[in-house]
Amino acid sequence: MPDARALVSSLHTLGRPVLDGEQVRFEVTRPDAETDSYTTRFHAAALAPEHSAPRMVRRVSSGWSDRAFTRAGQVAAHLSAPRAHPAQLWVSAADEPGRAVTDLPLGATEFALTPDGAQAYIIARDPEPGRYGTDPAGSAEAEPPRRITTLTYQSNGVGYVLDRPARLVRVPLSGETAPAPAGEIPLPDVHEVLRLDGDVRDVRAEHGRVSVLGPAEAPGTVADLRTTVWVVEDGTPRAVPVGDLSVQAHVWIDAHRIALLASDVGPGHSDFVAQVTGLHVHDTRDGSTRRLTPTDQGELGGDLRIVDGEALCLMTDDGAERLVAVDLSDGVEAAQRIRALTPETWTVTGFDAAADGTALVTAATPRSCGEVFRLDMSDPQSAPLQLTELDSRDWYAAHPVTAATAGGEVHGWCAIPVGPGPHPVVLSIHGGPFAQYTAAAFDEVQSLLDAGVAVVWSNPRGSAGRGRAWGEAVRGDFASPAADDVLAVLDAALAGHPRLDTSRLGVQGGSYGGYLTAMVIARDHRFAGAIVERGFLDPVAFAGTSDIGGFFGHEYLGTDAESVARQSPLAQVGDIRTPCLVVHSEQDLRCPLEQAQQFYAGLLRHGVEAEMLLFPGEDHELSRSGRPLHRISRFDAINEWWHRRFGLPAGHGHAQDG
Structure with a gap:
């Protein structure tokens, strides 16, 4: 019999490359058979390898699960979880080791820093008192019954969700760059910003406002797949309806326009079958939402970034997952807006880009389950430059x-x-x-x-x-x-x-x-x-x-x-x-x-x-x-x-x- 243990142990997944000075920082996730768990750690590679060949990759974190590295102002932050524990937000000034600044019962799932690094906005599940380990004296079997009054009340990989909703909280970080006081350094206070009947996700802190995605209506007894953008300004949340859309991701183009990766779920609010997710732009000044890409082709998804007048995201394309740029200019035909940036045999798992046209991509290829590449978005004829050589397995030929x-x-x-x-x-x-x-x-x-x-x-x-x-x-x-x-x-x-x-x-x-x-x-x-x-x-x-x-x-x-x-x-x-x-x-x-x-x-x-x-x-x-x-x-x-x-x-x- 073949050695399944060797195969699984040889696998790795790369994601979330971040342009960080003269290097790219990225996540490497590996299965660990010895501990029967997974590790995720940050690694770094030079943007310009010597002799245009992959050079040494350095591990730059040592936690059990380190992910979502972000810089803003003087602050660097990421999510970190010890083995078998939920992730908490870790913050450091400059390149110091840093510390955990949250102790959330069920951990943090994602976060965004304000551009000055003074605030962190975090998505975190809030357990109902007495459930999910909040009462050490009681077991899960002894908890009170759950009263279910909605059609949707559970989620694969999570379990019950209505008694532990994902909410938006704010954590002030200004004290993290101040001199240390005498005695124990307390954790910053956690301030609840937004709680809905249903989960919020995809937090952004851009152009002077904070926003998340949430359900258009409170969960009820009829399926409703629509999404609403919730915007927080001066501490006050308000709903920004975007129509009969199910939104995967959003990003602010400027102070008034929001780019949305979304699909139309129709007047019945549940028609998801083969709906092609496309790029939409919502204008908060007049409440209009218009689709920029074709309704029947170009299935977009993944993360969403705005770089030099284009939206970057992924496109599912007949056996590939490609990084594409979508032109945001007025007067461009829908079919002409999408420009593919990666080869038709790659499966892109993450990307970052700079205004000078440099793009960093993590991708699986026909000969590797994950490498990092550098692209020149301004020159479509230039070949991708491979920055890593992490996969030593001799993969099959398809x-x-x-x-x-x-x-x-x-x-x-x-x-x-x-x-x-x-x-x-x-x-x-x-x-x-x-x-x-x-x-x-x-x-x-x-x-x-x-x-x-x-x-x-x-x-x-x-x-x-x-x-x-x-x-x-x-x-x-x-x-x-x-x-x-x-x-x-x-x-x-x-x-x-x-x-x-x-x-x-x-x-x-x-x-x-x-x-x-x-x-x-x-x-x-x-x-x-x-x-x-x-x-x-x-x-x-x-x-x-x-x-x-x-x-x-x-x-x-x-x-x-x-x-x-x-x-x-x-x-x-x-x-x-x-x-x-x-x-x-x-x-x-x-x-x-x-x-x-x-x-x-x-x-x-x-x-x-x-x-x-x-x-x-x-x-x-x-x-x-x-x-x-x-x-x-x-x-x-x-x-x-x-x-x-x-x-x-x-x-x-x-x-x-x-």
Whole structure:
């Protein structure tokens, strides 16, 4: 069997690069199998490496979890958390070590400094008295009951939210640059600035005002995905409605205009299906909001910055996550506003930029799970300069695969182990569905290759990256178009690569990918096995148990009982013949545990060979950010399953095809 522990331990994720003098400071997150946790620490690299080659990277912090470095005036600040503790705000003057200036019960999730560094505005959850450890004498099981009166009251990865709302608080920092008094130095006072019925997020402190995003209406019994900007001026908060928009991020262009990354959720306030997030500008003087980018193409997201008359953000683009610049000038056609700055094979994870046109980018590439690059935004012909060399793993080579279907050309990839073969093949299906696979290095593919199994993966109809029509193609027919597409790409890969074994095929996927896997094996019986992970498997139960159940299934599948049954894996379970491994997490609130239990019981009821693997303490993000030892156990279980299904000998495994 391949060494899953070595694979997981070799992974790293880079993010939040910050231009800091003559260097770039960035975050490196690594799984740590020894402590079964993750570390995040700041590192630094020179902006101009000697001889234009990557040079030494220096670690510049030593906390267990250090993130969100920010400078303002004489103050530098970041969030830091000891192992197994919530993050607090740490502040230092100049480059001194600094100290924690908050002791928030559930920690801080994000913050912003005022430009002079005199104030910090922090998003922090406020626990209801007696809950979440605020009463050391009482256990969670002994807490009073929760009275639920709203449709939305929980969130995957958090749990219940209405009894610990995310609020905005202010912490004065002026005393942090003053001489130290005698005796103990007290923590600054925490002042509550804004509390809503619902969470606030995305705090900004720019152009003389502080702002956050919050719900347009207090949570009720009907789904409402609209967002409102809340502005605090002279200590007084006020709502700034921006229309029927769900806003991901915002930033101030000047004292009156706000740039918004947002999508239109329609007059019913819940139409999220394949809505293309675009750049909008809201003018607080007349209350107008206008969209600058196309409504059906150019799916924007990520962070949002204003640099020299352009808005910088990310764009999901047919197998890539690219840094783009959006022209804010008047009189420019929507389709001409977006300018891509990074290659079409990168997955950008963070960026920073300066007025001189220098941009810093952290990105995963086809040959690395994360490096730092310097770009010259003013010269589109200049090549990115790689500043780091952090990835020593020899990643696989991905071969592009294209297939023609009734919906159009479908794009995907194939990776093959070395050796003459023929190699068994697993068809891998992504979640979402309005998400995508990319060309960047991917641990899921590498793990299967290490086990001697080839992999085919693609972006079928319903996926992101190719506009609204492509993403909306599965509305009302949640399985068939995407199933046709993934099977067509599989067949194209089998026809194009003679080292693939057409007689030993498997299929696996998570979330929507788990759903589509279940629907595929109900209609296509050529697979030796299947893995259905954290799947959307029973739409009826999902509506009342998932944290997004109030709108997700209704918008994609509709509400007609016969139509929902036609699109339900649980209703089709009697057609399945393929041996199936059902993988789920016990604390998954996106696709709750009952989804797996009902599907597993249905398989057994119809005589299908099935196993169920349940992970305690994990939520919907197990494969991406679960405990390292659980991620290792998951890879081991998946590889062991395919070894059995494909009849591979014990210890079988291959390096990847370069």
